[in-house]
Amino acid sequence: MxxxxxxxxxxxxxxxxxxxxxxxxxxxxxxxxxxxxxxxxxxxxxxxxxxxxxxxxxxxxxxxxxxxxxxxxxxxxxxxxxxxxxxxxxxxxxxGNGFDVNMFKGKEIILVAGGSGLSPIHGVIDYFADHMDECKKLTVIVGFKSPDDILFKEDQKRWAEKGISLITTVDRAPEGYTGHVGMVTKYIPDLTFEDMPNAISVVVGPPPMIKFSILELKKIGFDVENIWLSESRKMCCGLGKCGHCRIGDIYICQDGPVFKYTKISSMID
Structure with a gap:
């Protein structure tokens, strides 16, 4: 059959x-x-x-x-x-290939997400929230348009209680708002590391956010070989048959959507 x-x-x-x-x-x-x-x-x-x-x-x-x-x-x-x-x-x-949590173990982890870009890495955060002894440190920087757009509020409280360093920022906020305000890129220069060469980062979100987040990571000396992305634009059939997500000889739905930055940075869309 x-x-x-x-x-x-x-x-x-x-x-x-x-x-x-x-x-x-x-x-x-x-x-x-x-x-x-x-x-x-x-x-x-x-x-x-x-x-x-x-x-x-x-x-x-x-x-x-x-x-x-x-x-x-x-x-x-x-x-x-x-x-x-x-x-x-x-x-x-x-x-798709997804994230293998084993590649994060024993490392300092930096996850940068914009809006719904938090969804693909939600499971990674959940795993290490329950296994903080398996990583050196986990920092999550996530941005939303406004306080009303913040996702996973209860999960974020739990992650913080588990020892995750969490920065939730908004592009704009009403008067009196006491949380972080500004783009996610504002908080990247303040990151500190014990062993930056072995740290690992994932950036997920709208293309402009990804572009400028990676520029900020480069400025602080982060190794581009240790930067990963989740690229899901234009996917359609999921099977590599329709060709909508094909860029060169890469099919996002089959070869991704998780890519090492150095692999996808040279692709012409």
Whole structure:
């Protein structure tokens, strides 16, 4: 019997968590872990018949569920937001290479994210929040447009309590706001290291944020060989068949979406 790679499976919505006006996390049933284990940074194609499908990064992993943090931006996501606990989505995956937590172990880790870019690295942070003895230090710098747009507020409290150095900043804030204000790049020059040559960084977010965050990391002497990105733009089929995400001889959905910076920096899009 020929295996149909495009055939999705049905997954029940177990819980819906509202973060902001347009961002919700959908916790989906997933009992295929032994057959298809999932890593942080991988993605699934989530679909609703007659409305289409879209690639969505995994933002949380347990033994029997997966989290997907989704922004309401079009007809498919509009329909997704009308589906709540007890309803179903169709999914296929996991796709992509994801983050191997082993490459972070024993190192000082710097994670820089913009907005929903926190989703692909959420699982990495969760892992080390529960295994802080397996890394030297973990610093997370994450930026949002405004206080109302901040995602994963409860998770962020838990991460800080676990000993993670967390800087959550906003581009603009109302009068009286006491949190960090400014771009994520503002806080990179203040980073301190015990052993910078062996530190590792991941940058995820909009292209301009990635560009200028890497420039700031370079300015402080960070080794570009130790910078990783998650590049998910233009992905469509997830199988390397449609060619939408092809750049040169690279297929983002198959060869990524996690790349070493030095591999992807020379690619012409």
């Amino acid at each position: 020929v295996n149909n790679e495009y055939l999705p499976f049905r997954s029940e919505i177990l819980e819906v968590i509202k973060h902001a006006e347009l961002e919700y996390t959908f916790r989906m049933s997933y009992d295929r872990g032994d057959e298809h284990p999932v890593k942080p940074g991988q993605f699934f194609e989530i679909s609703i018949p007659k409305y289409g499908e879209a690639p969505i990064s995994v933002s949380g992993i347990t033994d029997h569920s997966l989290d997907f943090t989704i922004r309401r931006v079009g007809s498919l996501t509009d329909e997704i937001f009308e589906n709540y606990v007890g309803d179903y989505f169709f999914m296929r995956g996991p796709y």
